[in-house]
Amino acid sequence: MSATEQALRLPELLLSVFELILASDSSLVPTTQVNQAWFDCATSFLWRRVNCRVLHRVPEQRRQIYASKIERIDFDGEEGDIHEAFKGLQFNHLKTITLDFFNPPKGGSTCLRQYVQPTLQNFHFCGGDLDDEFLLQMKATCSRLRVLAMSLPGPRVTPSALSSFISGSQCLEEVNFNDMEGLLSDTMLLDLAGRSNLLSLSWGTFIPPRLLARVSKETPAPFKNVRQLTSSVSTSSVMWISQNMVHLTHLIMKVEDCEQDALRPLPKLPNLKRIRLTLDAKTVLSTESLVALRSLSKLETLDLAAKTRGMKVFNARGGTFQNPDFQNLISGLPLLRQLSLVIEAQLSVRAGALLAKHCTFIEECNILKNFDTRLLMALAPEDKPMFPFLLKLNVRRATFDRNEEPQTLEQSADKLVGLIMKNCPKLRVVAPSVHNPYSNLLARKFDSINQAGDPTVPTFPMPVID
DSSP, X not given: OOHHHHHTTOHHHHHHHHHHHXXXXXXXXXXXXXXXXXXXXXXXXXXXXXXHHHHHTSOGGGHHHHHTTOSEEEEOSOOTTXXXXXXXXXXXXXXXXXXXXXXXTXXXXXXXXXXXXXXOOEEEEEEEOOOHHHHHHHHHHOTTOOEEEEEOOOTTOOHHHHHHHHHHOTTXXXXXXXXXXXXOOHHHHHHHHTOTTOOEEEEEEEOOHHHHHHHHHHOSSXXXXXXXXXXXXXXXXXXXXXXXXXXXXXXXXXXXXXXXXXXXXXXXXXTOOEEEEEEOTTOEEEHHHHHGGGGOTTOOEEEEEESSSOEXXXXXXXXXXXXXXXXXXXXXXXXXXXXXXXXXXXXXXXXXXXXXXXXXXXXXXXXXXXXXXXXHHHTSOSSSOSSTTOOEEEESSOOOOTTSSSOOHHHHHHHHHHHHHHHOTTOOEEEESSOOHHHHHHHXXXXXXXXXXXXXXXXXXXXXXX
16 A cells, blocks of 8 residues: 555545535545545534434444434424434434423333433423433533523423533533523522523523622622523612623513613623514603614624513603604614614604615615615615615505606506615515515515525435445
8 A cells, every 4th residue: 555545544634624525515525435444534514413314214234334424413392203313323423412392102111211421512402391300311421512492491491400411511601591490590690690600591581680799798799601591680780780781781580570771881881792672552751761782882783672661661751762862872883783672752754874884785674664775765865775684574564656657566566676776786676564565476476586595505405334
């Protein structure tokens, strides 16, 4: 065997070559058929991430070859007896698993034991039937667990077992709990509050002010490195968050009352990139507090909504939110990409032009009183697109101008669609917020043009090499 042939069998060299191939060509299948060394290295790339059905299609006697290469496997809840078929396999490189609506055919979670590996770092469970025994096994085995996302784990999981599992998982950086009513305890939150490695927390139940007071009393620097927080709180707790979680970049909250101004403390969090607040339907916002958010110059998402309707916004003199207030707000947010203000405001179509001027990166915009699309397009500059990055346009009051030269509804729609495409070159969706014949016609025309212009995205099925 020549030196060249020997070199082309070195795994270290082959892995580097295959990475270059993947960067320019999404298929490594031909390389698997050169020789055994190439097969071993190429399949290590091809089988890093798979859906469970791909592995299930492999003949039983060959599954272990590929199972040992898998780093991520996804189950979507319709696997039937696939877990049972995999019980004898060793997933000894598994780092990430997603279980969606897991319901074991024979009860119990013993059919999941093959996935509980020391290498596991990310565990995503989206509803089903777990038990305390499974949590105990994970606690004993998965010492490297970094990401835990769990919702609706089933009635056989007890609060004490979940708390013990969390206390034993000291490497956790992201904890995401949703629909966990009755399972999340004060002790668990106190434990997480003291961890310096915790970066993201989604707490799927209401956090009362008295618990945050206890956190302050028992933890010297609570949540000191948390960057992302999702929870349900009272307005009084927003102040606590702004004082104690100063590194926050993402804040997603459901605010359960309207006793205090939930916006006023937010400028104390200068690193915020995303704000998404769902407020009480009776909330009355302060124009001054809303405009003060302009100091958050890193903000990319601003989403304020109520549970049922648009919120009222008044200034200190009793006036409503108008174009000058809107301009004052967005002129300080040059990086804004997503804007949703479900508020009662007196904004004219000029507000849309102001948005285009100050927030050139805007991708999505939703204001309860959407602008007349034809009038908005008439304000576009001649030399450049109005919204170069907009992905979705809400059409609420698209009107057919009968004062122009005689034209059919179809001709008018074609003209407006042309203007929209010129001024929103990356637009993917035109959505009628209020359904009328003209708005619906615009949406259909744009959809047909957009579909015709998009090439079919090639798909590369996971190869099963025998």
